[in-house]
Amino acid sequence: MKLGRWLELAGIFVVLPVLLAMFSHYSLRYLMPLLAVVGLLCLLYLLHDKQFKRKRLWRIKGASAHVLNAIKLFLPLAMVITLLVYWFLPDNFLDLPQQHTQLWLTTIFIYPLISVLPQELIFRSFFFHRYKPIVPDKQHRWWLSSGVFALAHAVYGNWLAVIGSVFAGLLFGYRYIQSKSTLVVALEHSLWGCFAFTVGLGGFFLSQSLN
Structure with missing residues (x-):
């Protein structure tokens, strides 16, 4: 059983990502649908596994303290990253909101739902359980x-x-361990992701070309 579980882990979390990276020219266009499908499958698995504590998905007990800690960490680090992007990547600084405003607004609006939530279900909730x-x-x-x-x-x-x-x-995994809440981690992930897309790092994390 353990061997099978290890093979499963390797197949889903090592082999599949490597194949997607090797054929990224084709796979990028299907990345969001694939992420949604895998995230949904992970959610269904968790909901049907009696050993999984469902309240971990939406736990709000103590959430305010964890969110506050996330914000306290975010603010100084975001300021440092903003300065680094401004100094070392001046052409990228605020590029997405200024040059691709519609794409930026669309990304900020749908990113937490179609990208963050599936990722947290897959890499935190499912993986840890x-x-x-x-x-x-x-x-x-x-x-x-x-x-x-x-x-x-x-x-x-x-x-x-x-x-x-x-x-x-490492940050999101730590927050998940501390909060035992997918919701809390998804909020923190969304905060950092939206910041990255805004400050000028969005082009490094988008599945479509900005050219």
Whole structure:
């Protein structure tokens, strides 16, 4: 059983992302539908697994404290990142809202629902629950989930998306462990994602060309 579970993990979270990255010219156009389907399948699995505590999906107990902690971390880091983008990527600074306003508004509006929520269901809720039998140590699952989360972003074909996703995966995994709430993590993920699209990093995380 453990071998089968390891093979499943490798197939879904290693082989599939590598194939998507290798054939990104074709796979990018289907990325959002694929993400939605996989996210839905993960949700259905969790809802039908009696060992999974469903309240983890929408837990609001203590949520305000976790959201406040997320904001306290976000504000100084966002200021630093904004300055770094301004200095080192001046052509990218505020590019999406200024040059592609309609795309930016559309992205900000639908991103939390069609991208963030499926990702959190897959890489946090599903991953932490499904692979607990083979990776019982929560810290090890945290690191592993962060690694495969970063690997999944290799499909965008740039180092910034992968490296940024390592740190994002560690942050979101930590928040999930602390809050035990998919909702809380999705809110934090949405905050960071919308910021990235606004400040000038959106082009590194979009599945369509801005040219």
